[in-house]
Amino acid sequence: MELLADVSLLPGEERIIDKDIIYMCHFNGAVKGKVLITNYRLYFKSSDADVTVMLDVPLGAISRVEKMGGASSRGENSYGLDITCKDMRNLKFALKQEGHSRRDIFDLLFRHAFPLSHGLPLFAYVTQEKYAENGWNIYKPVEEFRRQGLPNNKWRITFINKSYDLCDTYPTVLAVPFKSKEEDLRRVAAFRSKGRIPVLSWIHRENQAVIVRCSQPLVGMSGKRNRDDERYLDLIREANDTTKLTIYDARPSVNAVANKATGGGYEGDEYQNAELIFLDIQNIHVMRESLKKLKDIVYPNVEESHWLSSLESTHWLEHVKLVLSGAIQVADKVSSGNSVVVHCSDGWDRTAQLTSLAMLMLDSHYRTLRGFQVSMSKKRLSNCFSFFSIGHGDKNHADQDRSPIFVQFIDCVWQMTKQFPTAFEFNEHLLLTILDHLYSCRFGTFLYNCESARDQHEVRSKTVSLWSLVNSKMDIYLNPFYTPESGRVLYPVASMRHLELWVTYYIRWNPRIRQQQQSPVEQRYKELLALRDEYLKKLEQLQLSDSSTSSRLANSPTPNTSSNTSPSQQYTHLHTPF
């Protein structure tokens, strides 16, 4: 037991079982040790003195638990458990064959890894963690609209969806063209897939161009029209007096055409004053396949001999490129004064990716630590990403809708931080933390799909937000190189030549790959910052003592002798986040 004595459990976390076990490590071979399962995590520590192997896996990250071998299987370590995780790794454990030694651990692990399938609560509802700040307060829809200058004489806030009857996957607070009437909205909703009408995501303060998102129009095989929808889109165009509204359909055009067969489709010529552009971004099935291929070449063994061409054959970076370049087109259109509408099929996933990335490029507020939290909360939680399809607490591992889209989105953000090292207030560690807790089920932030489901499950009142954790120790998530430039629009280069595989995420389980983290640089920079602060303090003290003896002041050779200006004021242009 002393082996596991140092595990610090979270408040509300309870031990379920511990057991001697052999971890079949892909890198170090079979490692003897002890496993501990709690209602939150699977923890393993090796007992051999010479190899320290430690595993700490939130149960939420497990997508599948299977038995390996049977009581009569031959061969060493052939009897045990095979665990597949959502975070790009697989774990194998071997147990003694005598006395059905794995029965209890398998059953318990299965129950707690998939609590919802067994009538148990998710850990987010069990944890007793307390934080000074309530992360749920980070995003208040009306406040966020107000920050953007809304409502104004062109755009109004509507509560038409307050009981989720217009659209059950939209939030209660929506911004729509000022001239549109509530009954118009209902008629438009009837013509848009899942009732996801075009609503405002972001407005450009100076030129009043907007990003509007929605789902596909229900055109169908017969080519249905809806005059209300047409008029509604024209109202969006009119709002800032441009001649043309650009509609970005994230899908490849063939898919958009194919969607007609199932009642969907795209905006045709009947939409006068609008142009339609397809962005060629593949659907989530293709993305999932691509991510799976990527996993195959990095885990457990990293493809060595033809690394680059193998990487190419996964097409992962190519998809990242298409998403980024789509977002660049959106951002470019908007910053040149044209309003845009973005949709795909249902108007989540790809649409959310594109609009969020475009906003990150356009609005420096979202590039701050808190602003990023707002944009995440806003886009992902209230209405866009199909999070449920990540399969929280659900044993159905074959669920076809499990989405790699969020991972891809964070990857795109990472690519941007690589290209603009001083433009983001947060660092890579934040992105890794977000991805870890996407699956962990420790925070309510990523649970459920849309606001209505979240209300129903009382997420805000019964769970803790990830942002509570992040904002309780902001230091470690801050990028010391950050220099705010409020007006700047970032246009990353979306060429394959400038995209990199995010090694620190995708290959982080492999101990043989050096972790190329920026952290030594950040660490060093922070040390230098601390040193600077020390000097500043000393300088201030010296000046204080200087100004008390005015005769010495006159002789002082230092340039900063003007005693009424404090040094920190003089150097305000050296911005630091501290």
Add this chain to the structure above:
Amino acid sequence: MEFSEHIKTANVEDVVLRQPLHPPSRGTLCITGHHLLFSDREEGSSRQVLLLLRNIDAIEKRMSGSSGTITIKCKDLRVLQLDIPGMEQCLNIAHSIETLSCLDCVSEMYPFFYRPADLSLQDQWGLSTPEKHYSQMKELCERWRLSSVNRDYSVCPSYPSAVIVPNSIDDSTLKKVAKFRQGGRFPVLCYYHKKNGMVIMRSSQPLMGANRKRCKEDELLLQAVIDGSDKGYIIDTRSSQQAQQARMTGGGFESKSCYSHWKRLHRQMDRGKALQESLIKLVEACGDESNNMDRWLSKLENSKWLSHVQTALSTAGLLAECVERDGHSVLVHGSEGTDSSLLISTLAQLIMDPCCRTLDGFLALLEREWLQAGHPFQQRCARSAYSHARLQQESPVFLLLLDCVWQLWRQFPLALGFSEALLIRLATEVYASDYGTFLCNSDQERCAMGIKDKTHCLFQALLRPGERDFYSNPLYEPTELAIWPSVHPQSLQLWRGFFLRWTQQARHLEEAQEEIRNMLIEWGKLALS
């Protein structure tokens, strides 16, 4: 010969210049014996572009009607385009560029004419000499001596006038050994590891030939190297098969029977033509600006450039491991001992020795291991990736070194005292320079041409106060530890700062680095005040 013979049209008005990262501009083009000068005429701007003709690797001309377009591809990978009115003027300019950009006569090259106001020809040339280097290493004198057997470069034309050899080996022995090594490059000391007294030696291949000749003196010299230790390693930068084949042309390797205390390790490193072709493929892939799904990663892989980087780093790692971890002395050679041997001995020193990782230390290392050690810069860097000329002795070994150093820099962002800008500057200067440093192929040639009296030294120029700041790493934090690079393909990256430097994204990163540097400089001032 007069340069003016080659210049029929010296001035052209109304030329349009298109270059990366800038909008096209209209102005006057001027051609001189060494430069192409373009001055912007547009209102309110006084931009000038001064291009060393030596920097031009290839030109293409295209005529249409009464005007023509010249595309200039530079050795620093920049591609410029000039739209010139008047067919004759265009042809004249193109002809001048073609002739003047590849003049072979060293004494007519620009460094002999370059006279900046803030440098004097009386300044010290170079950073150090073998004599100084020896006298600074007090530990050496016990077992090692400085020999001037090569004082008139007659024993080995590509070695400097003084070299470090074992104490017990006299000059007459050295002369005999030199006869047994290709090009006279007998084993000399290039690095002394203070922690355990082990050394790195380098040489060329022994001239064993088909009938397995031996040389007692050579064996004696190597025995003296490992004196008191049980064994040493020989890292041969060829495969064992290649080493065997070399015997047919008079070369060979140290056989087990004659050098019983030495263990040979073969690591095949591509060289010469293979490297040059790899660079050509890489640059071609980088320059393909079509943004479609262009199989970039396959092209990158097919160029094999990154696998050359990997081989170099891992062989250097092996060398450092022998010395630092195993505690044995190592002799490095391939065939000529002027290319890959220098590459890996340099990298190994960076890995092991913190003194080499400062800005001054790194430049001194390059001076010792590349200039004094006789890397034939003039032959290797005559042309670069765009040239249509038939390949002769060109090979981007030095560029490969800089790329490997960049990989180290990237993996250990705090451990090196210099910045990426230095590496990019060196990669540019080695092909075309205002300074005399990279002219000629050896110390001997440099002496004969009077380089040290008639040109300025790049390294000295880089260490001037203003430049020094720019080329230092603001986050540098010295460490005594060895820095072991990861050589997995996933850990190696394309050196975008150099190969894609003329694209927009490199600009962003440069800006960011500039910002970081400025902040630190401001704080530095603050700390001093």
